[in-house]
Amino acid sequence: xxxxxxxxxxxxxxxxxxxxxxxxxxxxxxxxxxxxxxxxxxxxxxxxxxxxxxxxxxxxxxxxxxxxxxxxxxxxxxxxxxxxxxxxxxxxxxxxxxxxxxxxxxxxxxxxxxxxxxxxxxxxxxxxxxxxxxxxxxxxxxxxxxxxxxxxxxxxxxxxxxxxxxxxxxxxxxxxxxxxxxxxxxxxxxxxxxxxxxxxxxxxxxxxxxxxxxxxxxxxxxxxxxxxxxxxxxxxxxxxxxxxxxxxxxxxxxxxxxxxxxxxxxxxxxxxxxxxxxxxxxxxxxxxxxxxxxxxxxxxxxxxxxxxxxxxxxxxxxxxxxxxxxxxxxxxxxxxxxxxxxxxxxxxxxxxxxxxxxxxxxxxxxxxxxxxxxx
Amino acid sequence: xxxxxxxxxxxxxxxxxxxxxxxxxxxxxxxxxxxxxxxxxxxxxxxxxxxxxxxxxxxxxxxxxxxxxxxxxxxxxxxxxxxxxxxxxxxxxxxxxxxxxxxxxxxxxxxxxxxxxxxxxxxxxxxxxxxxxxxxxxxxxxxxxxxxxxxxxxxxxxxxxxxxxxxxxxxxxxxxxxxxxxxxxxxxxxxxxxxxxxxxxxxxxxxxxxxxxxxxxxxxxxxxxxxxxxxxxxxxxxxxxxxxxxxxxxxxxxxxxxxxxxxxxxxxxxxxxxxxxxxxxxxxxxxxxxxxxxxxxxxxxxxxxxxxxxxxxxxxxxxxxxxxxxxxxxxxxxxxxxxxxxxxxxxxxxxxxxxxxxxxxxxxxxxxxxxxxxx
Numbered sequence: 001x002x003x004x005x006x007x008x009x010x011x012x013x014x015x016x017x018x019x020x021x022x023x024x025x026x027x028x029x030x031x032x033x034x035x036x037x038x039x040x041x042x043x044x045x046x047x048x049x050x051x052x053x054x055x056x057x058x059x060x061x062x063x064x065x066x067x068x069x070x071x072x073x074x075x076x077x078x079x080x081x082x083x084x085x086x087x088x089x090x091x092x093x094x095x096x097x098x099x100x101x102x103x104x105x106x107x108x109x110x111x112x113x114x115x116x117x118x119x120x121x122x123x124x125x126x127x128x129x130x131x132x133x134x135x136x137x138x139x140x141x142x143x144x145x146x147x148x149x150x151x152x153x154x155x156x157x158x159x160x161x162x163x164x165x166x167x168x169x170x171x172x173x174x175x176x177x178x179x180x181x182x183x184x185x186x187x188x189x190x191x192x193x194x195x196x197x198x199x200x201x202x203x204x205x206x207x208x209x210x211x212x213x214x215x216x217x218x219x220x221x222x223x224x225x226x227x228x229x230x231x232x233x234x235x236x237x238x239x240x241x242x243x244x245x246x247x248x249x250x251x252x253x254x255x256x257x258x259x260x261x262x263x264x265x266x267x268x269x270x271x272x273x274x275x276x277x278x279x280x281x282x283x284x285x286x287x288x289x290x291x292x293x294x295x296x297x298x299x300x301x302x303x304x305x306x307x308x309x310x311x312x313x314x315x316x317x318x319x320x321x322x323x324x325x326x327x328x329x330x331x332x333x334x335x336x337x338x339x340x341x342x343x344x345x346x347x348x349x350x351x352x353x354x355x356x357x358x359x360x361x362x363x364x365x366x367x368x369x370x371x372x373x374x375x
Numbered sequence: 376x377x378x379x380x381x382x383x384x385x386x387x388x389x390x391x392x393x394x395x396x397x398x399x400x401x402x403x404x405x406x407x408x409x410x411x412x413x414x415x416x417x418x419x420x421x422x423x424x425x426x427x428x429x430x431x432x433x434x435x436x437x438x439x440x441x442x443x444x445x446x447x448x449x450x451x452x453x454x455x456x457x458x459x460x461x462x463x464x465x466x467x468x469x470x471x472x473x474x475x476x477x478x479x480x481x482x483x484x485x486x487x488x489x490x491x492x493x494x495x496x497x498x499x500x501x502x503x504x505x506x507x508x509x510x511x512x513x514x515x516x517x518x519x520x521x522x523x524x525x526x527x528x529x530x531x532x533x534x535x536x537x538x539x540x541x542x543x544x545x546x547x548x549x550x551x552x553x554x555x556x557x558x559x560x561x562x563x564x565x566x567x568x569x570x571x572x573x574x575x576x577x578x579x580x581x582x583x584x585x586x587x588x589x590x591x592x593x594x595x596x597x598x599x600x601x602x603x604x605x606x607x608x609x610x611x612x613x614x615x616x617x618x619x620x621x622x623x624x625x626x627x628x629x630x631x632x633x634x635x636x637x638x639x640x641x642x643x644x645x646x647x648x649x650x651x652x653x654x655x656x657x658x659x660x661x662x663x664x665x666x667x668x669x670x671x672x673x674x675x676x677x678x679x680x681x682x683x684x685x686x687x688x689x690x691x692x693x694x695x696x697x698x699x700x701x702x703x704x705x706x707x708x709x710x711x712x713x714x715x716x717x718x719x720x721x722x723x724x725x726x727x728x729x730x731x732x733x734x735x736x737x738x739x740x741x742x743x744x745x746x747x748x749x750x
Contacts (some may be wrong), residue, residue: 092721106720115720244699244708303715310716311709314689315699324619324690331721334686339719340678341685343712345481345492346467 044103047093048122055099055124055159062192062264063159066183067122069268070163071103073181073275074118078105080279081167084287085110089118094329099124104332109339112174112290116167117335126155132186135318138258139191148188157187163275164319166336167282168309172302173292175202175209176250176309177282178336181271194267195257198278199236200285201250201309203302205358207368209285210251214368216281217254220273224266230372232256237365242312247362249312301355303342310341419478422468423497430474430499430534437567437639438534441558442497444643445538446478448556448650449493453480455654456542459662460485464493469704474499479707484714487549487665491542492710501530507561510693513633514566523563532562538650539694541711542657543684547677548667550577550584551625551684552657553711556646569642570632573653574611575660576625576684578677580733582743584660585626589743591656592629595648599641605747607631612740617687622737624687676730678717685716 048071057063078089087110095101100123107116133140162182169176181196200213214233221228232254240249254274259267313320313336323333349355423446432438453464462485470476475498482491508515537557544551556571575588589608596603607629615624629649634642688695688711698708724730 108720115718117720244705307712307716310685311689314686315696321690330619334718335720337682337718339717341716341718342714343490343709343716344714345483345490345710346706 044091044093047095047101047103050095051101051122055122062183062268063185066268067161069272070120070161074105074120074163077279078118080283081116084283085112087111102332104335106335112169112286114168114170114339118163118165119332119335120163122161124159126157129154129156132156136258139193143188143191148191159185168338169286169290171290171292172203172294172298174286174289175200179278181275193258193260194271195259196271196274197236197253197255198274199240199250199253203305204354205361211368213253213281216277218369220277221254223273224270240312242308245308248365249309251361252365300342303340304344304347306338306341307343310337313337419466419468422470422476422478425470426476426497430497437558437643438560441643442536444647445495445536449480449495449538452654453493455658456491459658460487462486477707479710481710487544487661489543489545489714493538493540494707494710495538497536499534501532504529504531507531511633514568518563518566523566534560543713544661544665546665546667547578547669547673549661549664550575554653556650568633568635569646570634571646571649572611572628572630573649574615574625574628578680579729580736586743588628588656591652593744595652596629598648599645615687617683620683623740624684626736627740675717678715679719679722681713681716682718685712688712
C-alpha cells in the first residue's frame, strides 16, 4: 500500500528539503529536518503548466494525462461543494525547487462544512530502494522478479500525482467523506501503479445513505470488473482500521492500491469514473442532513468520532506518517484533520442507543449491499 | 529514551495479550491484536497489594519501594488538584493476567481542569531483545559491553513501575502540565534505570510563571547535582519537539532517562523530590489564572495548541506509540489527550501578538533562568 498522496509531496528528495514557490524567495528549515513551506500567489493554472512541463512527461503520456484529469476533477468537486455550501474555496499553489508541487483548495469555516479540502500534487524525485520496498512491497517484488534492480542500495526515480480530499460537515447527522486517487511511476520498466478509494465516515447511521454510497461505487466498479467491488470494499475495511480501538474509522467504501493488472488507460478511466461519482454519491447525503436537529450530546459524539479520525490519520495513515517524518508541506498533509475533536476518558455508549448501533458497525464491518460471500 | 509509562502496561508479553481484572471475567480481543480492557471495581489498595505481591519484589527492594512511593505521590497530587478544582477524581484499578496492572485516577470535566489524570502502573513481563534495544539503546549497549547477553534473539525479563500525569485546565491563560517518573529493571545484572520529567505547556506566556516552574525544578536538581538542571532542561527541549512543526510542544522543564550513574536510593530520592515539588510548582499557577478573562480567539488559540499536544502524543511520544501498537490499556494511554482540540488550515499568528511571542519561544527554546552556557 502506498501514500495517501497530497503527500506525494512527502517524497522529498532529501531530509533537509526546503520548499519554495516558483518565483519568490525561499526560506530554509529552522532546525533539524523541519520544513517551512511558502505558498505562492501565482495563478494555479500557471503552476500546473510549470509542473507538467517540469515533470509531466510528453503530450499523451499518462503522467500528464492523469495530472490534468485530476485537476479537472478537483475543480468539479470543489464547484459542487461550494455551490452546496455557499462559501468559496481558497486556493494555494506551491512548487518546490527539486521538482513538483501542488494546488491545494480549502474551504475553512463554511456554512455546511466546517473544513473541506481537496489537494492535488504532482511530484518527481528519487527515493532509496529501501523506501520503495516499504512503500510498495508488491511492486518492489515485481521489480526484483523481473531483474530490474540488482542493488538494494540504489535510488529509484519516481513520479507521483494524486488528488486527495477530506470533507468534515458541521451537522453530526451528515457524514465526513474522504477520497484519494493517485498514479505512481518509477524509472524501472513496467513498474507503475494506480491507487485510490472513496469512503464515508458518519457519526450516526442512516442505512439508506450508506447503501446508496456503496451502491454508487459498486456500479462504477462493476463497469470494469465484477471482482472490484467485493475486493475493494474489504480492502477499505481493512485499511481504515484503528487497531488500538478495534474499530474502523468509518463505514468504508472502496480502497485499492498497486493496481497494474490491466491497460493504464483502463485504470485511468476507472479512477476518473470514481472521481466523477463522488459528487452525486456524497453531496446529496450532506444536503439532506445539513439542517437536521441535534442535541449537545449528539454533537459531542460527533466530536469524539472526529477524535478517532485524528487517531487514525496520525497513527496509521501511511501517507500522513511518512509525510510528517520525511518533511512535506505540513498544511497540505494535515488539511485532513477536522476543525475540532474531542476525547472523553473511558466513554461508553448506552446500550441500544444510536451510538451503540453505529459503533457495532465500526467493530463488525457490514455487507451493506448483501453481495459479499460469507466467510 | 524510554516509554512514558502508564504505558509500561504496553510492554505486554504478547501481541494478542488480553487484559482482565483480578476477580472478574476476561474478555478476549475482538480481532487482530486489539485489546479490550476491563476495569475492576476492586479497591485500589487491594489491587496495589496484589501487584506488589505479584511483581513488586521482597520487602525493601527498589521495585516495591518505588511503586509504593509513586502511589503515595499519586494520592498527594490528586488531593491537591481536587482541592483546587472542587471536583473529585474517579479511580479505576486494573490488572492483567500475565503480571501487573495499574491504578488510574481521572478528573473528567472539572471546574478548573477540563481533564486531569494521574496513572500508576506496575508491570512485569518479557520483551524481545530487539524491543529492549529500541526502548533503551544505551542500556542495551551497556548490557552487551558487560557480556550480559550473547543472543540478540533472546527475551529480556523486565519490571517497570511509573506514574504519569497530564492536566489540561479550562482557562487558556492557565498552562497544561505533564510529568512522568519511572523505574525500570531487567533480569540482566545491573541493567536498571530511572527516568522522568516535569514540563509545562502554556498557550500564553507569563514569563514569571515559567521562571518559577523552571526555578523550582532547578532547586530540586541542584540538591543532587549542579549538572542536572542544565542537562535535563535541554533534554526536555529536545524530547518534546514536534519535528514536522519545527516547534516544541510547550515551554519545557526537565526530562531525563536511563539514569543509573549513582546509587538507586539517591535516584529514588531525586524522583520523589521531583514529585513532591509538582504540587507547589504547578497548582498555584493554575489557581492564579483560572478566572482570567479571555476572548473567543484566545480560546481558539488554546484549542490549536491542544491540537499540537495531540500531534506530539500520537506521532512522537514513544510510550504512546508503543502502547497503541503493542496493545495496552487504551484509556490509560490516551488519558493524556485533551478533552477538546482544534486544527485550522494554514493558521498564521499576527506579528507582535501574544501568540507570536509564545510561538517564538516554541521555535527557539529560551534559557528561562539565564543559567545555561551559550553555545
